[in-house]
Amino acid sequence: MTVSKAAGKSAGATRARRDAADAPPEALQLGELSEHLGFVLKRAQLRVFENFLRCVASLQLTPAQFSVLLLVEKNPGRNQTEIASTLGILRPNFVAMLDNLESRDLCARIRSTNDRRSHILVLTDKGKAVLTRAKKLVASKHEARLNDVLGTANREALIAMLSKIANEF
Amino acid sequence: MTVSKAAGKSAGATRARRDAADAPPEALQLGELSEHLGFVLKRAQLRVFENFLRCVASLQLTPAQFSVLLLVEKNPGRNQTEIASTLGILRPNFVAMLDNLESRDLCARIRSTNDRRSHILVLTDKGKAVLTRAKKLVASKHEARLNDVLGTANREALIAMLSKIANEF
DNA sequence: TATTGTTATACTCTATAACTATA
């Protein structure tokens, strides 16, 4: 909401304010803002997603698509409603997402024989292969970069705190 | 992307899978997913924004609006472009946001006498009063809750790590 | 009657191009 991809001024910086001689542009003060969790959380989230997209750009996977493939792999035999709701995706919105993955032959819908209303989700062979490659790219580029910035111990502490917030806040 | 507000199943849980007797619904395994920073970051961010909205619901302020008021207060005499770009908001998108705040008499646009193209942003008296009340609500409800969950020391460490990611990732 | 997948739809957020008025 507050924060978008497009930060950072373009090349020829603004130079409107110039009362005395030729004062520098004077960057704004964030003040309190930089201590507010929501603000810094949103900014960090945008950076992390941006970096993720770059790291797996060759496979054309968004974070959301990656999470669907991971969850289907880990939970074979589940239907659309179960996968979607676990990820916090509403069922109507999951349809187009699956259409996309299925049209790329990464996963498939299989009508359940027990309950013919349900579509069981499975990864195709190509889907498994792409997911394997994606995991390698994420580990070697995305997570490696994160470890460079924070250090492994801090990275684990960060994830633990964020999980706590997600589950208990 | 991956995660939305609508998690948690509705009241009458699903009970479709029941091969033997009356097996429990078997929750899905998140697996690797819970160790991926982007996933847990997004979930935490949604929770924090949700909580923020509830805490300041009486003032009808979103996190984005709160951040604009804070930044205008801290940086008097700045124009729309400067405030927007510091927050990562694109100038076109900032127009409707300001229209909203101005229509509620929380801030005002003042044509600059130096450069008649610019609109200097200021808080109105009502805007200052609302911001003061918002800060109190955020501190006494939102941040207090966060301290309950994490503890003060952890909260500061978390914000430091997220800032590092936002700035260096 | 209730549930699964689906369609239609709407609202927010984000993004780009182009206009106007000023410089």
Place this chain on the structure above:
DNA sequence: TATAGTTATAGAGTATAACAATA
């Protein structure tokens, strides 16, 4: 010509209601 604010517009992401097939 370049910049500030604006308009128009398009695309994601998210949300709700309702329908057909099935239970």
